[in-house]
Amino acid sequence: MTLSTTDTTWYPVASSTDLPLRHVFHGQLLGRELAIWRADDGNVNVWENRCLHRGVRLSIGINEGGELKCQYHGWRYANRSAGCTYIPAHPADAPARRITNTTYPAVEAFGLVWSANNGAAEFAPFDGSASAEWLALRPMPINATTEDVLKALEGYAVTAEKGILGVATVTERLPGLAVKVTVELKEGHRSIVFFVQPVDSNRCVVRGLLDHTFPDINAQLRSHNEGLVQLRDRLERLAEKKPIPEPLTPSFEKVSVELSTMPEITIGSALTLRAMVKRKWATATGITAFELTALDGNHLPTFQPGAHIDVHLPNGLSRQYSITNGPGELLSYTIGVKRDLASKGGSEVLIDTVREGDVLAISEPRNNFPLRRDTIRTVLIAGGIGITPILSMARFLAKSNLPYELHYIVRSEDQIAFRDQIDALGANVTLHIGLPRAAIAETITKTLGAHSFAQHVYICGPGSLLETVRTTAADLGWPDEAVHYEYFRNDRVIDDSSAFEVELARSAMTLHIPSGKTVLEVMREAGLQVSSSCEQGACGTCLTGVMEGTPDHQDVYLNASEKRANNCMMTCVSRSLTPRLVLDI
């Protein structure tokens, strides 16, 4: 029997007890090395043992509970998706592309962790598995071929159980490199099922399951361990006399074209997926929370702290909502929606007409509000509904034991959203309830203090709060690059009276922008695919490079120094101060 590297049978690759929290297990199946780790939510990840950045083994990495951190350059990968969430060499940027390590299917059953090559059918329990509470034996690695090990296991009961349990045996091969040994005891029939994990052509691990335990379980485990040690030593002595088979040579796929080439200039509209409203509840006065899950029960795409999704509403509008989740929480996204009487019908529709069980179209997460994780001090300031991205940030920082403080400004106690999560963050949170408007600036001044190296502040909330924090921070000497914020909307009145020419350098096109029309609209009319989202200069989706000319910035996305640099603009609201603009598009 020859092993195949493309075999899609499920094999056990670890014991459940091999995976305590915050540990990374090193395994191998059919020549392919695996990094196996359990996240704090209990989920078992089986990944190719290779950081796609520089190829270092992830099994020497650090399990941070919701993310696995590579030991070499500190890239973090999310529980479940293995998507990259943070690159320390680019601390101010969200990993822009869909950087994802190779994952393999994983199932935990009978005290063992099972995996298979991708493309395997759904995991099916072995015949007779429902008949017992199984106990996994100490796994026994053996340097011999699977075939020799299976043959030897057929004679196992005689060697191991004889002394203690006596009596004859029946053996039976099960599908998937397994042997079932039935022992006749005075209590009746008892079985041991041995699975042989094919590690390589001349290496395997015997993983036994007992369907019966006696009062002294450890003595029983020791006696089987002894039996398997004898079996191993006998097999290895024999194997030494045989020619060593060629090791398996699994093919390792190259990094995909998507990851190894520059992305398209125009991204087009982001991928849309369908999500079901699993839960809808009032999390605070005026704020409704929605928990969205994938329809197939799988995990949702990787997100980074600060990221948002577009929710496409039944009335044709689309709105952005920040994801509140902590690291590696990909089975659902939880968002908070504030009833906004002034809105054009976004929040109202969600709150009033969408019910649990309804399906919504949402975009993949995008991040215009990335969180650095290389700071000495991180100050998070949330006002009202602005808590949503800030909560996610706090949960990421908390999980990695990074220093941070969260200041949550609300009008009254009943307006505190996601109270359970906030309370779980403990002493890092300061609640400012019913602070008079006049006292906000003073509170912010006290909170921020003078700026020093590697301190960053993140603000999300109403425009007035953002302005206050930005002004206060500037007065205290905080540089622009240390002050991070996200506007929900652009409250400024847009002046679209100018008319000008736009030259699109890469598309070799010149367009006239008349007053009353945006650059974005004219580009679309000309047949260009340009992505946008909020279309009010708040979200940053339509950010475009400016090669010549001076833009007339009217957005709230760019900060003052970015605006001064005049090398990029938002085509949805910003216009031109010069008769001609050259855009990198």
Add this chain to the structure above:
Amino acid sequence: MAITLYDFELSGNCYKLRLLMSILGVRYDIIPVDFYPGRQHKSDWFLKLNPLGQLPVLVDDGLVLRDSGAILAYLARKYDPSGLWFPTEPVQLAEVLQWHAFADDITATASAARLALGMFYDFDLPKVQAGAHRLFRLMDEHLWFGEREGRAWLCAAPHPTTADIACFPYVMLSEEGNISRMDYPAIRRWSDRVRRIPGFTVMSGIFPAGRAAAE
């Protein structure tokens, strides 16, 4: 009173002492000895300190000591007020010394493989590699049943001892001798525990562990 360690940065035996002194918060000076490629441990001046020509040597207030296991015992008895790192109760003492001897066997095999591959020593590579695997199998089995029986460390005491310090470095450096630890999951979990001892320090080739899960 001053402690001086005659040290080679890449030596696991020297690291054992740096590790324990770091955990105990003991201050010391280092005199680097160029073990490779300089072979200073065989030079006349060094042989006067240690006629066996081996690292490490530790000098404490004029007292010259050799042998990493002996020095671990000395440091623990002298500088660990808790007395836990090197217990004197007869059964515990014997247990610790058994593992000190086991650590020397690890040095003779796993460290030898590393010297052969990394510093061109003339050792029988397959033989020392097989010897290391034999020891690691015993150690993994001991630690696996230890976990079942509520014992986290090499010795029965509910806290680490110099036995763990003595065995740790050359287990962790084994891959430099082409000795994989994939087959020893219980050793790999024990190595997380060692790396989480307060005061733990690293050396080249030994990486830090992340924090343990909150209780």
